[in-house]
Amino acid sequence: MRCVIVDYGSGNVRSVLRGLEHVATNHTVCLSDDPKTIAEADHLVLPGVGAFSHCAHSLKSRLGVSEALYQQVIERKKPFLGICVGMQLLASYGEEYDGCAGLDWIAGRVQPFDPKATQGLAIPRMGWGGLIPNQKHPLLADLSPSGMMYFVHSYVFRPENPDHILAHTEYGENYCALVGYENIVGTQFHPEKSQQMGLGLLNNFLHWMP
Amino acid sequence: MSMVRIIPCLDVKEGRVVKGVNFVGLRDAGDPVEQAKIYDQAGADELCFLDISATAEGKETMYDVISRTAENVFLPLTVGGGVATVEDYQRLLACGADKVSVNSAALRNPGLVAEAAQRFGAQCVVVAIDVKTVDGVWKVFTHGGRRETEWQALDWACEVARLGAGEILLTSMDRDGTGSGFDLELLAAMRAVVHIPIVASGGVGNLQHLVDGVQKGGANAVLAASIFHFGTHSIPEAKRYMAEAGISVRITL
Structure with a gap:
């Protein structure tokens, strides 16, 4: 089996690679921005750190990458994991800086934290937080209910359809921490930086056959 | 809810930990990677490496240290010490560093903060601010507290936040190494x-100091070196006390 991490020039992809390699038993894990390699993947991961618009532009500027992802994930329904901004890119639109369209695979917008609700809290949210499941999902299987994940972000994904929120977290307000449907999931947190909890989720992802 | 982070800091010189925890059975107490693993298992929320190497070879070794740590430890890593350019960031x-802290270079060239935030995201730009009281005024110092700058601490904090820094690592040089606790007045004023x-740093001597830093100073995270390194207190102990x-x-x- 092959897991491909889409390497489109966004930040710290090596940590994602190391995390997946650490848990992989039947997979080879590689970084690539080659549409052909993406097409051959069994599992696909889209990481992302930094600003939404910057990530969206770099992804779209890689020739054939968004198209290959669309074919494999939307048409062929291969398991897909977006991490942090890679999760936010699933949205229709991101409002960071001048605003910019996302992949629009999950209807919704990426918006700043609610300033009223987060009054007195530091922004960006930087640190550990709980994960409260909205529904049962294979990616959360066997993870400790009291375990925590590492979050770093100033914007949150607000999906239009509440059924797309698989788990939420709390920081002044309740918001989407795990988004998805069918073969698609996205984590607002960084599983690759969340010790055993995060590695457990990555392991679940590699075993996921939606 | 906001979870307060406990961050042990390791001083690394020429690729070796200067003051480290000395546990029985530790293969190599001077190896930063071994130390990082111990803190990882002990429940540290993040790790911080401060490179205090004096030589170019020492600086070069740091890249290998970070790389090996990131292969073994799945925690956020902050690295600082001698970072001067966007290329150093890169x-x-x-x-495998998640955050990079700058100090002197940001004061020399504040544009570095803005450029790094734009290229890599605010979340990885930490500005370390070293503060010493001069004639009753909180002044920003560089070069480990040896060189005074024109900046007052609160003005500089606002400036780096405006430039796009994602976090401030605030060290009181008056308190550093004294074990008498954080400068709570300074912390609260900056908050x-x-x-x-x-992130509050400098002066931690006991566990109540950590509590005060959060409750009275408003710190989002506490960084400590000596109390953990010398085995005075463990991280689980600190967390229990704070809880x-x-x-x-x-x-x-």
């Missing part, structure tokens, strides 16, 4: 003027 991040997270004082911390098993 290289440290590529090795009141910036909205980005503040009993009503602070939200991540308890690991």
Whole structure:
């Protein structure tokens, strides 16, 4: 089996690679921005750190990458994991800086934290937080209910359809921490930086056959 | 809810830990990677490496240290010490650092903060601010507290937040190494003027100091070296103490 991490020039992809390699038993894990390699993947991961618009532009500027992802994930329904901004890119639109369209695979917008609700809290949210499941999902299987994940972000994904929120977290307000449907999931947190909890989720992802 | 982070800091010189925990059975107590693993298992919320190498070879070794740590430890890593350019950022991040802290270079060239935030995201730009009281005024110092700058601490904090820094690492040089606790007045004053997270550092001598830093100073995270390195207190002990004082911390098993 092959897991491909889409390497489109966004930040710290090596940590994602190391995390997946650490848990992989039947997979080879590689970084690539080659549409052909993406097409051959069994599992696909889209990481992302930094600003939404910057990530969206770099992804779209890689020739054939968004198209290959669309074919494999939307048409062929291969398991897909977006991490942090890679999760936010699933949205229709991101409002960071001048605003910019996302992949629009999950209807919704990426918006700043609610300033009223987060009054007195530091922004960006930087640190550990709980994960409260909205529904049962294979990616959360066997993870400790009291375990925590590492979050770093100033914007949150607000999906239009509440059924797309698989788990939420709390920081002044309740918001989407795990988004998805069918073969698609996205984590607002960084599983690759969340010790055993995060590695457990990555392991679940590699075993996921939606 | 906001979970307060406990961040042990390791001083690394020429690739070796200067003051480290000395546990029985540790293969190589001077190896930063071994130390990082111990803190990882002990439930540290993040790790911080401060490179205090004096030579170019020592600086070069740091990349290898970060790389090997990131292969073994799945925790956020902050690296600081001698970072001067966007290229330094790039290289440290590529090795596996999640955040890079700048100090003197940001004062020399504030544009570095803005450029790094734009290229890599605010979340990885930490500005370390070293503060010493001069004639009753909080002044910013560089070069480990040896060189005074024109900046007053609160003005500089607002400026780096405006430039796009994602976090401030605030060290009171008056308190550093004294074990008499954080400068709570300084912390609270800075908390009141910036909205980005503040990591308190310098002066921790006992566990109540950590609690005060959060409850009285408004720190989002506490960084400590000596109390953990010398085995005075362990991280689980610190977390239990803080939890009993009503602070939200991540308890690991």
